[in-house]
Structure formats: structure tokens, C-alpha cells
Amino acid sequence: MSWLVTGGAGYIGAHVVRSLLAAGHDVVVADDLSTGSLLRVPPAAHFVRARITDRWALDAIFAAHRIDGVVHLAGRKSVAESLADPLGYHRVNVTGLAVLLEAMAAAAVTRLVFSSSAAVYGPGSGQPLAESSPLAPASPYGRTKLAGEQLIRDCAAAGSLSWIALRYFNVAGAAEPALGDQGGENLLPRIFRAALTGDPLTVYGDRHPTRDGTAVRDYVHPADIASAHAVAVSAVTRGRRADVYNAGTGTGSSVRELIAMTEAVTGLSVPIRIGAARPADPPHTVADVGLIRARTGWRPRHGLAEQVESAWAATGATPVAPVARLTPVAEFAAL
Ligand SMILES: NC(=O)c1ccc[n+]([C@@H]2O[C@H](COP(=O)([O-])OP(=O)(O)OC[C@H]3O[C@@H](n4cnc5c(N)ncnc54)[C@H](O)[C@@H]3O)[C@@H](O)[C@H]2O)c1
Incomplete structure (x- = not known):
């Protein structure tokens, strides 16, 4: 078709x-x-x-x-x-x-x-x-x-x-290094920029009603x-x-957890500064994926580590830690 x-x-x-x-x-x-x-x-x-x-x-x-x-x-x-x-x-x-x-x-x-x-x-x-x-x-x-x-x-x-x-x-990662998110505004590219430049990442609020006070996303x-x-x-x-x-995946990760994963994947530290929470930002956004699973059998296969590893590989920055478990051909052949 x-x-x-x-x-x-x-x-x-x-x-x-x-x-x-x-x-x-x-x-x-x-x-x-x-x-x-x-x-x-x-x-x-x-x-x-x-x-x-x-x-x-x-x-x-x-x-x-x-x-x-x-x-x-x-x-x-x-x-x-x-x-x-x-x-x-x-x-x-x-x-x-x-x-x-x-x-x-x-x-x-x-x-x-x-x-x-x-x-x-x-x-x-x-x-x-x-x-x-x-x-x-x-x-x-x-x-x-x-x-x-x-x-x-x-x-x-x-x-x-x-x-x-x-x-x-929240979509994060890349199935091939050439397919990375080039829009600099999403959280993961902003975290990478802070890790690479040393300019602190502004974390919007650390008093949210979540497990570590920072916003949780799926x-x-x-x-x-x-x-x-x-x-x-x-x-x-x-x-x-x-x-x-x-x-989504049905699993939430906080801003601090995403930063910790980035530090583990890249071997770089991510400087942060705490800013005010943004009014249009819900503290906690995690999907219930029961309906799509039940009706279609679809389920996500990649976790946070693969998202961060593959997104980091897509930046082209020198890897400090092992990156990119994903093999593009197998990735799409399996769909
Ligand atoms: N990235 C996310 O986390 C996310 C989450 C939820 C929904 N979405 C939705 O998914 C879609 C794709 O998002 P993305 O992350 O790939 O963004 P993107 O900006 O990379 O892709 C959008 C594409 O649409 C094209 N485009 C924009 N305006 C257009 C127009 N007027 N006419 C023709 N083409 C136009 C752009 O050139 C670009 O190629 C969007 O509709 C977005 O709202 C994205």
C-alpha cells in the first residue's frame, strides 16, 4: 500500500x-x-x-x-x-x-x-x-x-x-544516529548541552509532589x-x-533520574540550577498503556537507558562510556 x-x-x-x-x-x-x-x-x-x-x-x-x-x-x-x-x-x-x-x-x-x-x-x-x-x-x-x-x-x-x-x-532517543532530535528544546538535548558546555541546566521546580521533587515524565x-x-x-x-x-511506556522518570542516567551513559557531570516551576507543566505525566496493549498487542521495547544511549550517540559527541546498543537494521526489520 x-x-x-x-x-x-x-x-x-x-x-x-x-x-x-x-x-x-x-x-x-x-x-x-x-x-x-x-x-x-x-x-x-x-x-x-x-x-x-x-x-x-x-x-x-x-x-x-x-x-x-x-x-x-x-x-x-x-x-x-x-x-x-x-x-x-x-x-x-x-x-x-x-x-x-x-x-x-x-x-x-x-x-x-x-x-x-x-x-x-x-x-x-x-x-x-x-x-x-x-x-x-x-x-x-x-x-x-x-x-x-x-x-x-x-x-x-x-x-x-x-x-x-x-x-x-515524551519521545527520546534515536533508532539511528542520523535520526536524533535536532530541536534543542526538549529536556534530553538540554541536559546534553549542559553536560557538554558546563552551562547549568535549569530544572523547573524541585518541590513538585513527586518522589524527588522534580517533574516526572513518561x-x-x-x-x-x-x-x-x-x-x-x-x-x-x-x-x-x-x-x-x-x-508511552507506563513508567515515569524524574528530571533528576534522567540527569543521573545521562551522567552514567556519558561519564560527564550535568550542572544544574533550580528555577521556578512553570505553570503549564504538570508535575507528573505517565501513561496508562493498557488500552493499546489490550486492543492491538503493541508494547514498547526500549527503556530509559537505551533512549539516553541512542540520543547521546546521535549527538556525535565523543562517547565517554559505551553507547548505542541499537542496531538500526535489526531495529526496523523487527517492526
Ligand atoms: N517529540 C515529541 O516528544 C512529541 C510528543 C507528542 C506529540 N508530538 C507530535 O509529533 C509530531 C512530530 O513531532 P517531532 O518531534 O517529529 O517534531 P519535528 O519538528 O521534528 O517534526 C515536525 C515535522 O513537520 C514539518 N512541518 C512543520 N510545519 C509544517 C507545515 N506547516 N507544513 C508541512 N510540514 C510542516 C517539519 O518540517 C518537521 O519535519 C508533531 O505533530 C508533534 O506535535 C511530538
Whole structure:
């Protein structure tokens, strides 16, 4: 089958593209390269430079390729940036999705896998976070993801869309050194920067109601996120679906635990300074992954050590300790 992967030149999209190719699908990548890189797109995939808000460009892709379904990852993903530029976030993440859904309807493409986020939950959503937990996004970014889920649900009710939304938790690591997260804003790249430069990492709050006072997150390897997409692509193909699944590990790690793991992996020490807790930051965000496990059999295979080791290998910094247990070919062949 032939899948259009929007945002396929991005960090997670590049992993998803490889998992779909490894499963025998043809892949067309549409990406405006605003944060993505052509270097991440494998030669086996067809690349089109296109904005997700550009209906004409999307129509041209559907006209030129026989597309069986869409994996939609293109979007903006920074909570902090979304607070400063809510309109920009709504334009790309919500209007872009609406334009994509219109183009899909016009081309009679009825299968969709959507990148949602744990940011649709909020500080009051409880723990662990199940798909049925209250939805109360604390940022414009989270609200764009929730609006996206609702838009898809409404379109599916009015038409014949078969869809799955995956709410990713905190994605960390790389299945190949070339596929690392190049956005410097996530916690792990910031920890690496502190280790390499000696400039202290600001830890936002050490009085959270967690086991060591720092914020706890559910870190998940992008190869596991890619395998969740492979499962979702099969499911929306086999029959009509309207499902939302958490994609995490079910295990939380605190900022201090992530720092300790980085120090063990790199042999470097990570200087820190304690800053104020950020209002849009829930203290504890850990997935209940029971639903996706029960319904699809998917389960994550990589733990925190592999995430940190592979992310460190992807920085290209001189390894101080053994790194990268992952072998890329086996990694994708196993999906
Ligand atoms: N990284 C995470 O931990 C995480 C967690 C939850 C959800 N997500 C979601 O997963 C998706 C991918 O995230 P990522 O971490 O790979 O980010 P990324 O920035 O590496 O990838 C996003 C890709 O989308 C492309 N893009 C952005 N705006 C576009 C537009 N207007 N038109 C076409 N292409 C556009 C970028 O060039 C990039 O290649 C996003 O939708 C993000 O919200 C990510």
C-alpha cells in the first residue's frame, strides 16, 4: 500500500517512514522542512516539499500518487512557543489538519493516523493518564492537538474515515544516529548541552509532589512510537476504526533520574540550577498503556537507558562510556 507521511522529514516522522518502508509500503513524504531535514528522508521514499496549509499542493500529491492512507505528523510542537504564538500554532496544527482532511475527502482517501500528544491532558487529569482521563490541555499547543482529535472525530461521523490518534508521551532517543532530535528544546538535548558546555541546566521546580521533587515524565523511544504507527496503519486498513491510544511506556522518570542516567551513559557531570516551576507543566505525566496493549498487542521495547544511549550517540559527541546498543537494521526489520 501507499502512505502519505506528512512531517516525514522530522524527528519522529523519519522513524515512522522507515517502519512503513520496512513493512513493505510505498511512502510519499510531504514536509515544508521548517524544522525537518531532507537528510532524514531515505531515498526509497518519494519527497514533496509542501506546506500542510496549502490545499493546491496537497491536491497535487493526491493526484500524482495513488495514496491509500495518511500518517499526519506535520505540525508545531513546542508548548513554550505556542504560548507566545497561539495563532501560528492553530494555523498549522488545526487549519493545516482541516485542509488535509478536505484534500483527503476530495481524493477519497479514508485512512488516517494522527499524531496527538499527552499535552491533551492537564495537571488535574489524574494519574496514571488513561484515554478516558479528563482532557484539560494547559497550553495552546495541547489545545491544538485536542481540537485536531475533535475535528477528525466530527469528519469521521459525517463520512467514512477510519482513524486512530496516538497520544505520544515524551519521545527520546534515536533508532539511528542520523535520526536524533535536532530541536534543542526538549529536556534530553538540554541536559546534553549542559553536560557538554558546563552551562547549568535549569530544572523547573524541585518541590513538585513527586518522589524527588522534580517533574516526572513518561519517556518513550521513537522506534517504539514508529512500531505503534505500524500497528495503527494495519488497524485502520483492516476495518473502520475510531480509536485514541496513549503511546508511552507506563513508567515515569524524574528530571533528576534522567540527569543521573545521562551522567552514567556519558561519564560527564550535568550542572544544574533550580528555577521556578512553570505553570503549564504538570508535575507528573505517565501513561496508562493498557488500552493499546489490550486492543492491538503493541508494547514498547526500549527503556530509559537505551533512549539516553541512542540520543547521546546521535549527538556525535565523543562517547565517554559505551553507547548505542541499537542496531538500526535489526531495529526496523523487527517492526
Ligand atoms: N517529540 C515529541 O516528544 C512529541 C510528543 C507528542 C506529540 N508530538 C507530535 O509529533 C509530531 C512530530 O513531532 P517531532 O518531534 O517529529 O517534531 P519535528 O519538528 O521534528 O517534526 C515536525 C515535522 O513537520 C514539518 N512541518 C512543520 N510545519 C509544517 C507545515 N506547516 N507544513 C508541512 N510540514 C510542516 C517539519 O518540517 C518537521 O519535519 C508533531 O505533530 C508533534 O506535535 C511530538
